[in-house]
Every structure is written in structure tokens, then in C-alpha cells.
Amino acid sequence: MINQNSPLFLAMRRFRRHRLAIFSACVLLSMIVLVMIAPLFEILLGVSANQVDLYSRMAGSSLAHPLGTDELGRDVFLRLLYGGRISLFTGLTAACFAASIGTVIGLCAGYFGGRLDALLMRLTDSVIALPLLPLLIVLAAIDLNKLGLPEAIVQSEDVSFYRIVLIVALTGWTTVARLVRGATLSLKEREFVMAAQGIGASDRHIMFRHILPNLLSPIIVAVTLSVGSVILLESVLSFLGLGIQPPMASWGNMLTNAQQLIWEAPLLAVYPGLLIFITVISFNFLGDGLQDAFDPKAEH
Amino acid sequence: MTAKQPPVLEVEHLSIGFESDSGILSVVEDISFSLNSGETLALVGESGCGKSLTALAMLQLLPPFGKVLSGSIKLHGKELVGLADSSMEAIRGNQISMIFQEPMSALNPVFTVGQQVAEPLILHKDMSPSEAYQRAIEMLEAVGIPDPISRANNYPHQLSGGMRQRVMIAIALACEPDILIADEPTTALDVTIQAQILDLMHDLQEKFGTSILFISHDFGVVSRMADEIAVMYAGRVIEQGTATDVLVEPKHPYTTALLNTTPRIDISVDRLPAIPGRVPTPAERPQGCCFAPRCSLASDICSSERPMSIQLTDSHSAACYEVGHG
Numbered sequence: 001m002i003n004q005n006s007p008l009f010l011a012m013r014r015f016r017r018h019r020l021a022i023f024s025a026c027v028l029l030s031m032i033v034l035v036m037i038a039p040l041f042e043i044l045l046g047v048s049a050n051q052v053d054l055y056s057r058m059a060g061s062s063l064a065h066p067l068g069t070d071e072l073g074r075d076v077f078l079r080l081l082y083g084g085r086i087s088l089f090t091g092l093t094a095a096c097f098a099a100s101i102g103t104v105i106g107l108c109a110g111y112f113g114g115r116l117d118a119l120l121m122r123l124t125d126s127v128i129a130l131p132l133l134p135l136l137i138v139l140a141a142i143d144l145n146k147l148g149l150p151e152a153i154v155q156s157e158d159v160s161f162y163r164i165v166l167i168v169a170l171t172g173w174t175t176v177a178r179l180v181r182g183a184t185l186s187l188k189e190r191e192f193v194m195a196a197q198g199i200g201a202s203d204r205h206i207m208f209r210h211i212l213p214n215l216l217s218p219i220i221v222a223v224t225l226s227v228g229s230v231i232l233l234e235s236v237l238s239f240l241g242l243g244i245q246p247p248m249a250s251w252g253n254m255l256t257n258a259q260q261l262i263w264e265a266p267l268l269a270v271y272p273g274l275l276i277f278i279t280v281i282s283f284n285f286l287g288d289g290l291q292d293a294f295d296p297k298a299e300h
Numbered sequence: 301m302t303a304k305q306p307p308v309l310e311v312e313h314l315s316i317g318f319e320s321d322s323g324i325l326s327v328v329e330d331i332s333f334s335l336n337s338g339e340t341l342a343l344v345g346e347s348g349c350g351k352s353l354t355a356l357a358m359l360q361l362l363p364p365f366g367k368v369l370s371g372s373i374k375l376h377g378k379e380l381v382g383l384a385d386s387s388m389e390a391i392r393g394n395q396i397s398m399i400f401q402e403p404m405s406a407l408n409p410v411f412t413v414g415q416q417v418a419e420p421l422i423l424h425k426d427m428s429p430s431e432a433y434q435r436a437i438e439m440l441e442a443v444g445i446p447d448p449i450s451r452a453n454n455y456p457h458q459l460s461g462g463m464r465q466r467v468m469i470a471i472a473l474a475c476e477p478d479i480l481i482a483d484e485p486t487t488a489l490d491v492t493i494q495a496q497i498l499d500l501m502h503d504l505q506e507k508f509g510t511s512i513l514f515i516s517h518d519f520g521v522v523s524r525m526a527d528e529i530a531v532m533y534a535g536r537v538i539e540q541g542t543a544t545d546v547l548v549e550p551k552h553p554y555t556t557a558l559l560n561t562t563p564r565i566d567i568s569v570d571r572l573p574a575i576p577g578r579v580p581t582p583a584e585r586p587q588g589c590c591f592a593p594r595c596s597l598a599s600d601i602c603s604s605e606r607p608m609s610i611q612l613t614d615s616h617s618a619a620c621y622e623v624g625h626g
Contacts (some may be wrong), residue, residue: 005455007410191405197361198400199393199420199471202386213410 021289106180217294314371345532414452534590541616
């Protein structure tokens, strides 16, 4: 049952007035639907995304290959869809994972204060102070075999995906942690927190049942805004050859492949580049829209 | 009848202070009172005299750096001072509840009022959320909220101040606690709503047999509610007795002065008298009687030595040198 007066419902009603954000949401939604039904297109076109066809390399648009083929004769349209799967999924999972870490750290720091706060915030500062790109390169280059992880994980196809999600989450939680800490500091002084203590609620209950629901809107906004930057980060890493590993496609590694052929087949770079651009900008518009909807008093 | 039972809550020689770098600043000094089953004890005094701090100490919810320095608080003979957090959590909201001054901010804005009334029941009575919600609707009806089934589904921002205070009372009484602490529960409300809320508290007290520790600065409100009154000034109880003792025959000059500042329907005056000066802060309390600098009857001894409480009758006591002479 949806309560017509719940804060979330009221925010959604305000959100509906934000045309650009609605448009962005539609773009993202259709993109998600398209990448979800990618196997359907495979059947329809009669080729698979990783299928090499050296007789039709760098072909132009045709009925069989709507957006042509790449340097190995693979269908670009299908690879874009599968790459989108990886890029969007990486972005969403990593952003949510990072936000969860940040939320717990920020809540503990803000609620308990004192030494724990100082410790956690110095930790946050240190993570922020680390130069991101070199760190990512080092993390991405770690040899998983030497870490003693089970062979099944190391050899699995998805390992580069997990690696990216983990790396982004471990470095990306700081924004949310600071945001949540600040909001918790002000929320814990509100009288309803004292009232919750008065009915015998424990610290954990107050943190997660009373304070956290009040933080949902800023967290949702932060996650939305960060999805875009995670997708960019994934592209950068894949572009450097450290992210998603071929033959698995991602928009980032498609760009890498395309750069060698930028004069022969410029469109191979344009397609993934354009999709990254559209996705990132849509997430930003969506985030802005949500921000306005959740915080109608904020002026721009 | 009830008077023969042992008191529900006994506070003895309680002192509360704040720890700071420059040492301990004691704010509430050596106060004692007891609350009998089904009765109302009112703590009366100006802002800053330590009433709210005393109330919070009953729940062991003192602000950061606040600390019970000495004395004891006994609930049914069980010592609460120094009790572990987890044991205290089982008492709060279950045996001792509190309603706060600001009904506007004491409710969580993102939950419906039904959910909030159900919460203590889930925490303390092992009820399932749906059972607790049903009970919450009954409680909302008991505190006089019309159409409780649909109101339970409302968010705090949809309710008026009076309604919200009723919800707060429903939350506080949901587990049928032995003691209800009401910290200026009507201060933020209109006069008409004030009267309704006081009547409601009275009715519920009879229905549930709750003892109330009522905190107020307003003798008008107190006279409606209290069986016993303790008047506080600068962290001490300076006069204590039954409502009749204190209201009809006040002995301490501060009580008299405070009573004179309360508008009365039976006496007409052009201008209500004010008490000159202000309550000294804990750091600047004088050596002698704290009220001496503002008192019209003060003599030399008042400013050099602190008066002890003098028992006037079985029920009535006051801490003033003037009382001893009279």
C-alpha cells in the first residue's frame, strides 16, 4: 500500500515536474531495458556478441549488422549492448556498495562522535588524499593468484568485473561517509532521537531505524550522482587495459580497441563514447532532479 | 489506601553535575522526593533551576558530560543510578516513560504516527508489528484522537500541535508504564488545548494507575494536576508539601513570590508582580541561600549560610530561616 502522504511519495510528485530529469530517467530506463534484452537481439540477428568473422571486418551498417562490425568482424551493436550491461551494472553495484560502506562509517562517526569519529574521519581523509589513478592501477594490477584466492574465482570470466566493483567501492565511499556523518550530527540533536531513547531504543535501533530513514533522500541523490562517475572510472580503467578484460565487452574497452583504428573506423570510437556521455549526463540530470524533489527548499 | 503502599519512585539526596576541564559543576544539589502510586508530583521552578535535568536523570538520559554525582534513584526499591545501559533500555518506555516539551520535533518525520505508537510495544512487549499496530490504534483512540484508524496512517506533519502531543502521550503510555514523566507537556500549546491535554492526562492516570512526575514553571497548570508539589530553586528543593500546603500556605518567600506572579481569576491586579533579578547560574551560586539576593526578607545569615530544610508539618517542609522564626 502506498501512503499518499509519505515523504517519498510527496518527493516523487515534485520530481514529476522536473522535465529534464524525467527525460533522463526515461533514457536510462530504455537503455537498461535494451541491455537486458540483448540476448533477444542475438537471436534476431543470428550472431553472438563475441563471434569473430574475419571476412567482414569493419563493415558498415547493414541489416545483419545494424551498426557495422569491428576490427575482428564482431557485431558492434551487440557488443555495445553487452558492454552497456557491464558498464551500467558496474556503475550501479559499485555505487551502491560504496554508499553502503560510506553510510555505515558516516553513521557510526556522526552518532558516537568522540574518538571513533576522529578515527573514522582521519581514515576518510587519508582515502581522499590518496592519488586515485595510480592507486587504481596498482589495485588493478594485483595478481589474484598470489593472494591465495580459490582457483575457480581467479580463473572465472567475471573476475575483472568483481575487481572493478571492489576497487571503486573501496575508494569511493568517502563522499557518502562525509555526507552521512554531517547529516547524522544534526539529526542526533533532534528531539525525536531523545524521544526514541526515552522509549528504550538501543543505539543500533536509533541509528538504523530512526536516523537512517531520515538520510535516505540525500543518500539516494549521492548514489545517483556517483553512478555516472563510476561508469567514467570504469571506462578509464578499461581504456588503460586494467578494467574489464576482453573478450567481455565494456564501453571502456571498446574505446581502447577503437583508438588504434581511429582513422580507419572513427565510428567505432564514437558509439561507445557517445553512450558513456549520454549515460553519465543522464545520471547527473536525474540526480539533480531528485535533489530538487527531496529538498524543495533549496534554491539554485 | 494508596498512601500506605511503598512509593513507586524514591529519590534520595540526588546531586547532578557536569564534568568539565575546570572540575565538576554541580547543578542539582541534594534533592529528595518520593512519588506514590497513582499520584502526581509536580516539580516547579523557573528556567534553569534543574527541573529537566532531574527528570532526565530518572531515565538515566543525562546530556553528554552530565553525571549523577551522588544520591540514589530507586524504582520499586531497585537502584537506577549506575545501572547498565541494556537494563536501563528495558525500563525506559516500559516502566518509566517521558513526554517532551516540543511535540513538534519529538516525532520522527518519516514514520506514520501509528508506527511510532507501535514502536515501544514491539521493543518491550514482544508484539508482532501488526499486533502492535492494532494496539497503537486503540491507544490513539484512548488519547482522544478522532478516527484513529485513518489517523494512524498520517505523518506527523499532518497533525496539529495538540494532536501530536496526544500522540506523544499515546507513545509514552503504550506499555502502561508505572511512571510518566511529563516535562512541560503543555508549554508549547494553546491555552484551550492545554486544558484538554491536562484533562486527558488526568483521565488516563485514573485509567492506568500511572504515577506522574510533572514538571512545570506554571503554577496554574500545576494546581490542576498535582497531589504533591516540590518547588525548586537553583538546583535545590526549597519547599515541598501537598498541593494544598504549598498553594494555600506557601512558607518559602520564593514560593510566595512565584505564586504572586501567576495570574489568578479570583484576585484582580493591574500589573502582575515580577521577581527582581534572575536565577544565578550554577557557577555563580552564592555561599548562603541562593534566593537571598532576590529576597525581600533576607537577613545577614541568609547570605552566609545555606538554610537546611525544616519540617513544618508531616507533609510540609521548607528551607528558609524565616520559616524557623515563624
